[in-house]
Amino acid sequence: MNIIVCIKQVPDTTEVRINPETNTLIRDGVASIINPFDTYAIEEGLRLKERFGGKVTVITMGPPQAETALREAVSLGVDEAVLLSDRAFAGSDTLATSYALAMGIKKLGEVDVILCGKQAIDGDTAQVGPGIAIWLDMPQATYVKKIEDCKEESGKKVFRVHRMVEEGHEVLDVPLPCMLTVVKEINEPRMPSLKGMMRSKKAEIIKWSAADIQAEEENIGLDGSPTQVMRIFSPEQRKGGEMLHGEVHEIADRLQDVLKELI
Amino acid sequence: MDYLLTEEQIMVRDLARKIAQEKVKPIAAELDAKDEFSWPLMKLLAESDLFGVYIEEKYGGMGGGILELCLVTEELSRACGGIAVSYAASALGTDPIILMGTEEQKQKYLPDLASGRKIAAFGLTEPNAGSDAGAMECTAKKDGDHYILNGTKHFITNGGEAETYTIIAMTDKTKGSRGASAFILEKGMPGFTFGKKEDKMGIRPSATRELVFTDCKVPKANLLGKEGQGFILAMKTFDMSRPGVAAQALGIAQGALDLALEYSRQRQQFGRPICSFQGIKFMLADMAAQTEAARGLVYGVARMIDSGNTKVTKESAMAKMFASDTAMRVTTDAVQIYGGYGYMKEYPVEKFMRDAKITQIYEGTNQILRDVIANNLIKESLAASKK
Amino acid sequence: MAIEVIQQKCVGCALCLKSCPFAAIEMVNKVAVIKDNCVACGACIESCKFDAIILRKHDEGVLPEEEYADVWVFGEQKKSVIQSVVYELLGEGKKLAQKRGQKLAVVLLGDKGIEKQAQKLIQRGADKVYVVESPELKNYQDETYTCVLTKLIKDYKPEIVLTGATSIGRSLIPRVAVNLKTGLTADCTGLDIDEEKGLLLQTRPAFGGNIMATIICPHRRPQMATVRHKVMKEAQIDLKYKGEIIKIDAKDFCLSACAKLIDIIEAIEETINLTEADIIVSGGRGIGNPENFKLIEEFAKTIGAAVGASRATVDAGWIPYSHQVGQTGKTVCPKIYFACGISGQIQHLVGMQSADIIIAINKDPDAPIFKIATYGIVGDIFEVLPALIKKFKK
Known part of the structure; x- marks a missing residue:
């Protein structure tokens, strides 16, 4: 089974803040990490390989330093890592990103399944996975929490998956090749191993430019990105109210008083 | 402080830290309350290749040394001393095989121990032979191709959980400590059973159990070294393993210091964080300096051993003694900084104090170690004056 | 479009480094250099006290020649019940439509008989409801819904398309957006119209809610956004409101799908939504x-x-x-x-x-x-x- 996992290197968002006085971002000491949701996709890729055999390839689009995210994936046991990096990709939005990743995956050859995290924590868009599925004309299942089995149906391999929806979950049969985005309920990512870390240090990362993947200029980077960020600003904070002091029963009295109309 | 670790050593330390902080720390209180050996965590350490950091590559290890072992033990202890000792005690059980095992014995046992598929334990202490190891009552009688073991070992860390045991028993009681021999035992050997499981003050997620030998038949091929070398092997093993206990104590001290520092910044009294009071500051400074001094000593001895130096008895004893006394002091002060909260089990810091105590006791009480250190000092001084 | 640094003006104060949300600026020989991961958000332009950073527009890009008009809302339904997020979208969509002087429409896909729900949408202010009925559209499925919505947008050319940021909306709409090669903004918490250019201003939290970003889609149509549930207020019910129901024959669409929905299992634990x-x-x-x-x-x-x-x-x-x-x-x-x-x-x-x-x-x-x-x-x-x-x- 040829398993592709798409990952993104993101800043550890819990640490990003806007300085309210200067209205600029405070990013000091913010580390770059693999998007946490993608770690579940990597783990599921490795588990699919353990269940059905094959090869796991991890792919990302980003600046040269995104290589560290790929090496981290290799330390977990991924077989091959591809970095799509080119000045021409700069400024890509989700449309252009999904196009570039789709072209990269095309160049990799035969694919059985593409795994993505449900969304990235910096943008929270959840758009790139479904976008890739359309560019490559594949069926998809989003928010997958379980890949139950893989069976043959009239000569085609089919995954039975469970996907999370608001009121519970859906069971779907998705023929391969397909694109799945996964939620954290699907597994518990493994820790890297020392041997994996040693291997990742020496591993060769495949680096492809826009030309290497035959990406059309109009579809990548700023030209291929219909959306633009017009401005960024600090979220408006709600104002604080009253602090209730005194003995617990006094506070309870007071609360009952103010809420009696509502409860 | 920069200890000029190699890239690989930093990798080992960071991986151990990641596992300790992400996987051990969140469940440390639960493990302590449950008083239960954690196989899931041992499996995790095994899958991350940490069990083999100090074992040669040809036996499936990572080819590092005692320093690597110490780095892992220290990081694990920062989260939980009990998990750390389960890990380090496997090394203690493995060390005799590394020191005196034949090529055949090494090929047979080391790969499983390096991968963590199996863990090891070391059995010397007996109910009536603690500090006075020479008073051992456990016997091994030669009988054709076998030795027949009879007796009891107690307070054995990893007892019952380990697959591989290195046991010291008397082959010739008339010779005293020179009549002791070492054996490799496997769980399940006929006549090898387990007794009482101890209910401990600290390091509760580690298994401490009695080993009982009743006409236990051990093949001759499992004798480690020669007959009569058992006691020397035990002493050499301690030379190698005491930095590990020291690293455990060091990690416990560091973990308690981390907590105390964080708490002192958050806790407000008299309208300001308590870390702004001189009384607390002085305590924090002393705790940090003592911990760092212990670290310097521990890493120094570990490096001495890794460079091939075999005369490390005195230094090894110093590291263990100093680090464990430091751990006791630092954890006690950490509880003090937490005040009343520190005494409550709801807060994590009292566990560090309970975990620290044992490090002053096992693998040679600190009183015995002072004796060892002083004896070596006097011996060296004598030798120097004769020149 | 790209951010450029005018080297002569740059004094190397590094203020722009701090302002960049994407860490896309570095200092090389005391001059700011824009790196590859720049998304041209312009945060640095405002931060520069020396006017050394500019946004160079290569070509303005041209809007498609065809006329795009109307604000569309995707009428998410489950078991033929219109989901409340749709009413929120109608409330917000109405304001946008009024500012643009356009109509508000809903696309309603579902099983035979779903048309009965159309009146509810009109009562919430929809001027038009496009209805496609077919057993294949009973439950949401990625492929069939993508196909129908893509074709409807191509045929009727709305200027704005809004969807709830629900598991359905977030699975469906990125597929449609890629089919149409247009822009999509996820998870918006605020929508408005830029009075000068008539563009849809889409505001959303980023970086885990630590910052807000306003996003536009200037040169392609439609402008598409998903909107968070429970952020906007529902449209008021007006029983007298008049709207038009436009039924489209399901035969016009390809309704076959590779992936098959086998079962929907509702979680029991969630007694209160x-x-x-x-x-x-x-x-x-x-x-x-x-x-x-x-x-x-x-x-x-x-x-x-x-x-x-x-x-x-x-x-x-x-x-x-x-x-x-x-x-x-x-x-x-x-x-x-x-x-x-x-x-x-x-x-x-x-x-x-x-x-x-x-x-x-x-x-x-x-x-x-x-x-x-x-x-x-x-x-x-x-x-x-x-x-x-x-x-x-x-």
Whole structure:
């Protein structure tokens, strides 16, 4: 089974803040990490390989330093890592990103399944996975929490998956090749191993430019990105109210008083 | 402080830290309350290749040394001393095989121990032979191709959980400590059973159990070294393993210091964080300096051993003694900084104090170690004056 | 379009480095250099006190020649019931349509008979309802819905398309957007029209809610956005409102799909839908351990509330994800929100700060939650909650 996992290197968002006085971002000491949701996709890729055999390839689009995210994936046991990096990709939005990743995956050859995290924590868009599925004309299942089995149906391999929806979950049969985005309920990512870390240090990362993947200029980077960020600003904070002091029963009295109309 | 670790050593330390902080720390209180050996965590350490950091590559290890072992033990202890000792005690059980095992014995046992598929334990202490190891009552009688073991070992860390045991028993009681021999035992050997499981003050997620030998038949091929070398092997093993206990104590001290520092910044009294009071500051400074001094000593001895130096008895004893006394002091002060909260089990810091105590006791009480250190000092001084 | 640094003007003050949300600027020989990961957001332009950073527009790009008009809302339905997020979208969509002087329309896909629901949409202000009925459209499925919505947009050319940021909306709309090669903004919390250019201004939280970004799609149409549930107010019901129902034959579409929906299993545990609840009692890490959710539940039961949770407790496995409130969980807008032992990290706040009344109970007087709480109680939840339970039981 040829398993592709798409990952993104993101800043550890819990640490990003806007300085309210200067209205600029405070990013000091913010580390770059693999998007946490993608770690579940990597783990599921490795588990699919353990269940059905094959090869796991991890792919990302980003600046040269995104290589560290790929090496981290290799330390977990991924077989091959591809970095799509080119000045021409700069400024890509989700449309252009999904196009570039789709072209990269095309160049990799035969694919059985593409795994993505449900969304990235910096943008929270959840758009790139479904976008890739359309560019490559594949069926998809989003928010997958379980890949139950893989069976043959009239000569085609089919995954039975469970996907999370608001009121519970859906069971779907998705023929391969397909694109799945996964939620954290699907597994518990493994820790890297020392041997994996040693291997990742020496591993060769495949680096492809826009030309290497035959990406059309109009579809990548700023030209291929219909959306633009017009401005960024600090979220408006709600104002604080009253602090209730005194003995617990006094506070309870007071609360009952103010809420009696509502409860 | 920069200890000029190699890239690989930093990798080992960071991986151990990641596992300790992400996987051990969140469940440390639960493990302590449950008083239960954690196989899931041992499996995790095994899958991350940490069990083999100090074992040669040809036996499936990572080819590092005692320093690597110490780095892992220290990081694990920062989260939980009990998990750390389960890990380090496997090394203690493995060390005799590394020191005196034949090529055949090494090929047979080391790969499983390096991968963590199996863990090891070391059995010397007996109910009536603690500090006075020479008073051992456990016997091994030669009988054709076998030795027949009879007796009891107690307070054995990893007892019952380990697959591989290195046991010291008397082959010739008339010779005293020179009549002791070492054996490799496997769980399940006929006549090898387990007794009482101890209910401990600290390091509760580690298994401490009695080993009982009743006409236990051990093949001759499992004798480690020669007959009569058992006691020397035990002493050499301690030379190698005491930095590990020291690293455990060091990690416990560091973990308690981390907590105390964080708490002192958050806790407000008299309208300001308590870390702004001189009384607390002085305590924090002393705790940090003592911990760092212990670290310097521990890493120094570990490096001495890794460079091939075999005369490390005195230094090894110093590291263990100093680090464990430091751990006791630092954890006690950490509880003090937490005040009343520190005494409550709801807060994590009292566990560090309970975990620290044992490090002053096992693998040679600190009183015995002072004796060892002083004896070596006097011996060296004598030798120097004769020149 | 690209950000450029005028080297002669740059003094190397490095102010722009701090302003860049994407770490896309570095200092080389004391001059700012724009790196590859720049997305041309322009944050640095404002930060530069020396006017050394400019946004160079290569070519303005031209809008498609065809006329695009109307604001569309995707009429999400489950079991033929219109989902409440659709009414929220209609409320917001109406304002946008009025500002643009255009019509508001809904696309309603479903099983035979779904047309009956169209009147409800008109009563909420829809001028047009496009209806496609077919057994294949009974339940949402990625491929069939993508195909129908793509074709409808191509045929009727709306200027704006809005969808709820639900699991359906977020699976469907990125597919449609790629088919149409147009822009899509996810998870918006604010929508408006730029009066000068008539563009849709799409505002959304980014970086876990730490910053807000306004996004535009200047040169392609339609402009598409998903909108968070419970952020916008529902459209009022107007029984007299007149609208047109436009039925389109399902035969016009390719309704075959590779992936097959086998079953829908509803979770039993979720007795109260969190997003719809009027009162929510949430527990955070401050409750100490998973067992203490029982106290939260008891209080919730006493006052008829739903139980919510912070990300920390969900991550620790104390309570299922379906209870999570916040950026990566649910956005809620109850009348009363009790935050028990929740410190109030920004990613939690973005999910609940539009509640009418927020009551925070926390041991730590400096917990950020108190900065936004209507009523703050510094105290032990194990004392306060039992007292409240006793009080409200009476």
